[in-house]
Amino acid sequence: MTSLNALVLVCLIYVALLFGVAFAAERAAARGRGGWLRSPVIFTLSLSIYCTAWTFYGAVGNAARSGMEFVTIYLGPSLVLFGWWWILRKLVRIGRAQGVTSIADLISSRFGKSNSLAIFITVFAALQMQSVTLSLSVFAEADPNATTFDKGRVAFWIAFGLAIFTLMFGTRNLNANERQHGIVIAIAVEAVVKLIALLAVGIFVVWGLAGGITEMMSRINTSEIGQWQVDRSRWATLTFLAAAAFLCLPRMFQVMVVENDNDEQLRMASWMFPTYLMLMSLFVVPIAVMGLEQLPDGNPDLFVLTLPLTLGQDSLAVLAFLGGFSSATSMVIVATLALATMVSNHIVMPIWLAAREDGASVSGDVRDVVMTSRRISVGLIIGLGYLYYQFSGGSAALAAMGLISFAGVAQFLPALLGGIFWRGATRLGALSGLAVGFVIWVWTLLLPSFGAGGVLPSEVLVNGPWGISWLRPGAMFGFEGLDRMVHSVWWSLSLNFIVFWSVSIFTFPRPLERLQGAQMVNVFFHHGPAQSWSAGVAETEDLLIMAQRILGADEARLLFRNQAIEQDVPDQLPEPTPAFLQKLERELAASVGAATAHAMVGQITGGAGVSVAELMAVADESAQILEYSNQLEAKSTELTRTARQLRQANSKLTQLSVQKDAFLSQISHELRTPMTSIRAFSEILRDTEGLAAQDQTRYASIIHDETVRLTRLLDDLLDLSVLENGQVTLNHQMANLGDVLDRAVQTVQPGPGAALKITRDTVDEQVTLETDVDRLSQVFINLISNAAKYCNSERPELNISVVQQRDGVALDFIDNGHGIARADRSVIFEKFSRLGDSDGSGAGLGLAICSEIMQRLGGSIQYLPGMEGAAFRVFIPNARALAAQ
Amino acid sequence: MASQREGGVFLEQRSYRRRRMIDGARLLPVIAAWLFMLPLLWPSAGVNTQEPRALSDALAYVFTVWLALTLVSGLFVFLIGNVEPEKDRKDGS
Numbered sequence: 001m002t003s004l005n006a007l008v009l010v011c012l013i014y015v016a017l018l019f020g021v022a023f024a025a026e027r028a029a030a031r032g033r034g035g036w037l038r039s040p041v042i043f044t045l046s047l048s049i050y051c052t053a054w055t056f057y058g059a060v061g062n063a064a065r066s067g068m069e070f071v072t073i074y075l076g077p078s079l080v081l082f083g084w085w086w087i088l089r090k091l092v093r094i095g096r097a098q099g100v101t102s103i104a105d106l107i108s109s110r111f112g113k114s115n116s117l118a119i120f121i122t123v124f125a126a127l128q129m130q131s132v133t134l135s136l137s138v139f140a141e142a143d144p145n146a147t148t149f150d151k152g153r154v155a156f157w158i159a160f161g162l163a164i165f166t167l168m169f170g171t172r173n174l175n176a177n178e179r180q181h182g183i184v185i186a187i188a189v190e191a192v193v194k195l196i197a198l199l200a201v202g203i204f205v206v207w208g209l210a211g212g213i214t215e216m217m218s219r220i221n222t223s224e225i226g227q228w229q230v231d232r233s234r235w236a237t238l239t240f241l242a243a244a245a246f247l248c249l250p251r252m253f254q255v256m257v258v259e260n261d262n263d264e265q266l267r268m269a270s271w272m273f274p275t276y277l278m279l280m281s282l283f284v285v286p287i288a289v290m291g292l293e294q295l296p297d298g299n300p301d302l303f304v305l306t307l308p309l310t311l312g313q314d315s316l317a318v319l320a321f322l323g324g325f326s327s328a329t330s331m332v333i334v335a336t337l338a339l340a341t342m343v344s345n346h347i348v349m350p351i352w353l354a355a356r357e358d359g360a361s362v363s364g365d366v367r368d369v370v371m372t373s374r375r376i377s378v379g380l381i382i383g384l385g386y387l388y389y390q391f392s393g394g395s396a397a398l399a400a401m402g403l404i405s406f407a408g409v410a411q412f413l414p415a416l417l418g419g420i421f422w423r424g425a426t427r428l429g430a431l432s433g434l435a436v437g438f439v440i441w442v443w444t445l446l447l448p449s450f451g452a453g454g455v456l457p458s459e460v461l462v463n464g465p466w467g468i469s470w471l472r473p474g475a476m477f478g479f480e481g482l483d484r485m486v487h488s489v490w491w492s493l494s495l496n497f498i499v500f501w502s503v504s505i506f507t508f509p510r511p512l513e514r515l516q517g518a519q520m521v522n523v524f525f526h527h528g529p530a531q532s533w534s535a536g537v538a539e540t541e542d543l544l545i546m547a548q549r550i551l552g553a554d555e556a557r558l559l560f561r562n563q564a565i566e567q568d569v570p571d572q573l574p575e576p577t578p579a580f581l582q583k584l585e586r587e588l589a590a591s592v593g594a595a596t597a598h599a600m601v602g603q604i605t606g607g608a609g610v611s612v613a614e615l616m617a618v619a620d621e622s623a624q625i626l627e628y629s630n631q632l633e634a635k636s637t638e639l640t641r642t643a644r645q646l647r648q649a650n651s652k653l654t655q656l657s658v659q660k661d662a663f664l665s666q667i668s669h670e671l672r673t674p675m676t677s678i679r680a681f682s683e684i685l686r687d688t689e690g691l692a693a694q695d696q697t698r699y700a701s702i703i704h705d706e707t708v709r710l711t712r713l714l715d716d717l718l719d720l721s722v723l724e725n726g727q728v729t730l731n732h733q734m735a736n737l738g739d740v741l742d743r744a745v746q747t748v749q750p751g752p753g754a755a756l757k758i759t760r761d762t763v764d765e766q767v768t769l770e771t772d773v774d775r776l777s778q779v780f781i782n783l784i785s786n787a788a789k790y791c792n793s794e795r796p797e798l799n800i801s802v803v804q805q806r807d808g809v810a811l812d813f814i815d816n817g818h819g820i821a822r823a824d825r826s827v828i829f830e831k832f833s834r835l836g837d838s839d840g841s842g843a844g845l846g847l848a849i850c851s852e853i854m855q856r857l858g859g860s861i862q863y864l865p866g867m868e869g870a871a872f873r874v875f876i877p878n879a880r881a882l883a884a885q
Numbered sequence: 886m887a888s889q890r891e892g893g894v895f896l897e898q899r900s901y902r903r904r905r906m907i908d909g910a911r912l913l914p915v916i917a918a919w920l921f922m923l924p925l926l927w928p929s930a931g932v933n934t935q936e937p938r939a940l941s942d943a944l945a946y947v948f949t950v951w952l953a954l955t956l957v958s959g960l961f962v963f964l965i966g967n968v969e970p971e972k973d974r975k976d977g978s
Binding site: 067071075078085220228239270271274278282 | 917
């Protein structure tokens with residue numbers, strides 16, 4: 001059997017190791033090599049402080065007494081982590097966005113930075129101190145041979161060591177959002193040690209003692225707890241309770257929300273931590289079963305320790321002891337820190353601030369005050385835990401004591417969840433719900449736990465206070481026969497919830513509450529400022545002095561300088577804009593808590609809260625900004641539109657310029673060809689003597705023909721130019737369409753025997769038009785002569801049909817040639833476009849002129865695709881077309 | 886243009902898949918609670934006349950379900966992917 005001294009030696013070495021690891025981590029972080037300290041694995045391991053001494057030792061004890069029930073304590077947190085997307089994700093995001101320092105800070109911050117609420121929760125949570133006591137008692141109980149005096153001494157030295165460790169590594173940074181690296185790494189190491197310890201004992205039991213899994217299973221079934229036997233109400237209630245406590249325990253909130261650094265940590269923990277819990281509970285039943293078999297008279301709570309010890313496995317027993325030691329110490333350290341932060345931020349600081357009439361800006365070093373109060377709180381909490389242990393003796397079954405505190409902190413649940421999911425939750429609702437839940441918890445669970453005649457006389461336990469039977473602690477409202485835990489949790493939480501809800505819907509929140517509520521509930525939608533200080537009231541110098549005392553001189557100056565650069569006034573103090581005050585308050589809140597920071601900034605800026613008028617101003621301001629941005633947006637759309645139009649106009653102009661150049665070169669070419677032959681032949685006529693009269697006549701007629709062609713070209717050009725410029729005067733007169741067509745056909749084919757056969761429908765043509773007849777017949781002549789010229793059929797035919805339309809008359813000119821190639825159709829109405837016109841007889845202006853004329857007459861001419869030959873449709877609108885009566 | 890459209894379709898599918906995985910992560914705690922409460926329906930010693938279940942069965946059931954849920958939870962986390970910081974940046978800007 002290992003001697004006590006050897007055990008103490010091992011313990012001291014282990015503690016020295018932890019100190020060393022913590023120092024190394026602090027140093028690595030200081031050198032900027034602490035990135036791995038933020039990894040999801042370390043985060044998950046730090047969550048393991050959930051597995052305290054009473055889960056380490058007590059789970060086996062619980063299993064020995066009630067079979068599988070112990071597992072509910074682990075199932076609850078697993079459920080919370082499986083559902084991380086619902087609650088934890090939001091909680092962690094709010095914690096980071098608001099710089100939350102503790103659960104009291106979160107709830108008070110949600111409900112308008114209420115100090116009363118924070119104090120209430122802190123005092124309530126301070127009852128958690130008994131968990132420190134509980135852990136201390138484990139060390140003392142661990143050695144059954146030690147005398148009472150020894151137990152006390154061991155507990156004292158352990159308490160002393162814990163206080164030193166917590167003070168050294170836990171109160172380095174004032175800013176609670178900065179991670180305490182030394183503590184985090186120590187906790188991670190301890191998490192690994194306790195898991196290995198429990199697994200080692202379990203493996204020893206299953207494979208060393210029982211001889212394998214099958215053997216173990218049959219031994220389990222034949223043991224006294226070998227039948228499935230659970231209290232159903234307890235199974236469900238404890239699972240729920242564990243889940244609630246996992247969210248609400250101050251120490252869990254500390255590692256899960258306050259120390260959380262990024263979402264990745266949480267995402268990975270959502271499956272890693274349930275795995276950890278599963279491994280922690282895997283061997284609990286085997287150890288309990290073997291313990292009952294081997295040590296029927298032993299204390300089941302200590303089977304983990306005593307089982308290897310009695311079987312002579314000393315080193316295994318030492319490992320198990322270190323596992324229990326680890327669970328207890330890590331939990332004490334974190335619980336103490338969480339409590340100390342709450343006490344100093346929510347009790348000491350407000351009192352200190354209130355006690356000073358001159359406020360935060362004039363004298364005294366706030367930084368020191370906060371730090372000192374936090375250190376004193378740490379010492380106080382551990383000291384009180386030790387004293388409580390000394391006086392109470394701490395003999396209650398471990399798990400039962402733990403569950404009572406679980407039920408206590410679970411009272412935060414309605415306010416916590418209501419606060420982050422329901423904007424209608426109010427401060428009064430939260431306060432009254434908490435108060436009701438707290439009173440019922442004390443009455444039905446805490447006081448009776450001291451036993452009949454302990455605090456409550458047995459008379460009250462049996463008959464109720466003053467004989468009122470429906471207020472009996474064990475049977476509220478006459479519900480008898482329930483398990484005490486189930487009864488208490490059921491009534492305290494349901495009444496807590498109902499009161500919280502009903503008071504909330506009947507009270508009206510203050511402006512700050514509404515703003516904070518909106519910001520927390522909608523944390524994923526916007527990160528805008530929650531509340532605002534009115535600008536210009538605060539004095540920047542005062543703010544700087546105050547910030548220096550809380551953040552430290554260097555950090556405060558850095559903050560102010562950065563702000564000044566942001567405001568474009570480097571080398572000066574920044575303006576106290578609402579945004580800056582907001583930022584400053586959040587920085588301060590990370591050190592001293594939201595309520596205190598709010599009060600401090602409030603003292604300097606002149607208003608301790610936000611008035612409705614200020615709120616309206618903020619609302620107005622944002623409405624103006626919104627309107628302004630809308631205007632800007634409209635303007636920018638307009639600009640975009642104008643730019644697009646300009647681009648279009650520009651490309652059109654460029655195109656026109658290209659067209660103009662092409663037109664000029666075309667026209668020079670067209671003019672030059674006849675001119676050249678005129679010049680050549682006239683020179684021949686002038687210089688050649690003795691020219692035959694026949695030749696003279698021939699040359700002169702060539703010159704004549706060319707001149708005619710030139711004139712026609714110039715006429716066409718002039719015509720087109722007149723038409724394009726809109727200078728044409730239209731000579732409107734009444735005419736019959738048939739007559740106009742007759743004239744056009746006559747002009748193209750003066751005599752009989754023409755190659756082109758024209759078919760017409762003279763009945764349909766009896767339409768009276770009011771139009772410029774000369775111009776219209778010019779169009780017809782052009783179309784008919786084009787058909788005569790270009791129709792390449794063996795027996796060319798042109799069909800002219802008239803279609804009466806609703807708003808005008810359409811004439812279709814369709815020949816039986818090959819028509820016009822698809823690619824050319826788009827250019828036929830352009831100037832100088834000549835398709836397959838190799839003889840050079842046309843200038844390519846005809847269709848361009850037709851198109852212009854029809855436009856002037858209010859109609860149109862277009863190519864009809866899909867006909868057998870070339871097909872043109874001329875449309876003459878109704879205003880000028882009257883059906884013949 | 887065509888590649889842009891293809892990219893759009895791809896992203897759309899991915900974000901659709903991600904949303905369904907988030908739905909899964911949302912439903913998981915409900916399923917987990919249901920599975921963990923299932924043993925309450927078993928015949929228990931001292932309550933029914935039926936033969937109670939053996940404790941080893943209960944152990945096997947609870948730990949199998951636990952392990953399976955852990956794996957599924959890990960799977961969802963993996964499939965949801967770490968897209969959120971980008972989304973935040975978009976929201977914040």
